[in-house]
Amino acid sequence: MKSKLLALFSLVIVASMLLAACGGGNKAADQQVLRVWIQWGDNPQQIQTLFDKYTAETGIKVEVTAPLEEDKILPALTGSNPPDVLVLSGGDLVKSYAKEGLVTELSDIIKTGGIDLTDFFEAPLDQCKYGDQILCLPWGTDMYALFWNKDMFEAAGLDPETPPATMEQLAEFADKLTKTDADGNLTQVGFLPDQGWDHSDLYVRMFGGFWYSDDGQHVTANSQPMIDSLTWQQQFYTKYGADKVLAFSSGWADQYMSADYPFYTGKMAMYVDGEWMTGPNFISAFKPEASYGVAPFPPPADHPERANTAVVQGTVAVIPSGAANKDASAKLLAWMMSPDIVAEEFCFNANLPTSKKAAQDPCFTANPKFKVFTDLMASPNATYIITTPISLEFNDAYGLVFEQAVHTGADPKPLLDQLQTDFEAKLQDALK
């Protein structure tokens, strides 16, 4: 008898612990605490302070979790108690999540929350649209432009105030700005097309295409713009020996947030980077005396109409389909998207606002270097990265082709043909 009681007792403990582990969902409905998860968060405390304002206005407490490792997100979305609003680092996975029903289509939320879609810049908003569905809302946005080191231009006999006007001229300038020692080792590089990370999205757009068709229904990996982009990028490596360029630039990405960054130390004359570099936390913090210029990336010579082409990237907010209280999520999302809050958050981080009203704030227009990016955002040629449910897998496979072509000098055409064959099939399968 006693032993049965003991067994029963153990069973109750096991059962209650398992229930406690899986339960959770029930209490979410009547909670007064909303949870916001932000994948990319340099400064979690600042973000929490921002959301404390929402608490001050509405009495609803908001708990911020940031930053997040990417492997935490899928379990959170599939679990029974996901965050009320989730801010992803980029739009890459949104369509994969949508395909699995993990995120809410936002049309109703936008209505409930009273979110004004006309206040959004078109390019970042367009990346969230899928047919007539809206799967996410862009929050903070990044754009990329050409940075050049004026001192190095002067030393090479170039006009320090005039950046290259075409992609062809950029290659000429780069050659003048590249120096080697007696053994052929680099001591200075003119332009690195993939400094920091791969910027193929920008170059492909400049050559007039992308790796997906505009509607995202087909892969166009071996289209002419794709070949042109890789061929154009290749020259900056093959001309001087890819191994030598790789050896020279090895580890530079890890020096990004330091005074040793090669752009400041006279080792790299031109490269592509984002708006935050011109804000208070980067160049002016690490190398205030750096003499540099920023300009929209130049178009190819035969397509001057593509000037001011730029590709938006940046964070997007989604509402998990398992979120307990969609009305509360809607209100919080609307508050996050309001011009004042957008202005405050992205002024602090020196990122671009997605709200047109917020972009009027002097914070985004006073600094002429930052204004290059604010203007690009409003450019009719501002565009976005087309995504599909297989975006991440494609990106990794493309990354390999990129490496083979640009870092080892392989012929891009056959590599892109193979990529096209593999991924058109995968995409059609995923879109079924």
Place this chain on the structure above:
Amino acid sequence: MDELRIGRWNWTWPPKFPKWGPRKRTNFRIGMLFLLPWTIGFLAFTLYPMLASFIYSFSIYHPRAPLEWIWFQNYTDLFKDKLFWQSLYNTLYMVIIGVPLTLLASFFCAVLLNLKVRGQSIYRVIYFLPSIVPTVASTILWLWILNPQVGIMNNLLGIVGIKGPNWMTNPAWSKPGLILLGMWGMGATIVIYLSGLQDVPASLLEAAELDGANWWQRLWHVTVPMVSPITLFNLITGVIAQFQYFAQAYVFRGFQPLGYPLNSTLFYSVYLYQNAFLYLKMGYASAMAWVLFIIILVCTLLLLKVSNRFTYYAG
């Protein structure tokens, strides 16, 4: 209740041990109660996920929709997947080259650390220290050590006239770089070897010495056989660890995509992780996990079987 017959024991639940008094029985139950937290943890966080992944491996996993049964298709797709073979090759490289090198190096370090010299405990601390550095920190440190421009490794090689390779950007050198990083942190293996070396009977070594065996002969004919069970243990744990190689590769690519350069660091677990959490192919990733499990199981059994020939158990 049910009876289970194993050998000459009749197992019943609750167990009946005829010779046990009531006090012993109570102790047994209390003991079981103390085991409960572990049992719950094992059932909920080890056994259940394992069974679930086994089931998922036969399906396309949809988090919010019923599983789509495709039976063995994940497994057959695996064998057609170029990246699967690439990741298996990379992993086998680490197992076949990395593990023996590490064993050899740690054995010789242990032999040196076993010599009776002044300040030996300080040397032991120095050799052990790297293994308490967290994996991420030591990997980032090695990113700098192996940096071809400013790294200490190529500078040292330069002093002896060797032009060091591009460790991190040349696909032929990325895995050797990671093996070096692993060997730097082999302190735990050294300590296990050291304890084994101290168990080698001094009488045997003395006898060999009296018979005229030199240092090398004593090492090869006495010490090596006497520590062979330790070698087997280090070998098997090393092989298992290398098959599951993940964290260092995840950190080592820096800002580059996983597998950089040219997928030379796309190890099995890395590709599994990509499939599970980035491509949302949980079923496929589960199939990969089970294939890895079988590979490790077969390797371990094979090593145990083969080891009979070279392992000597004293007593």
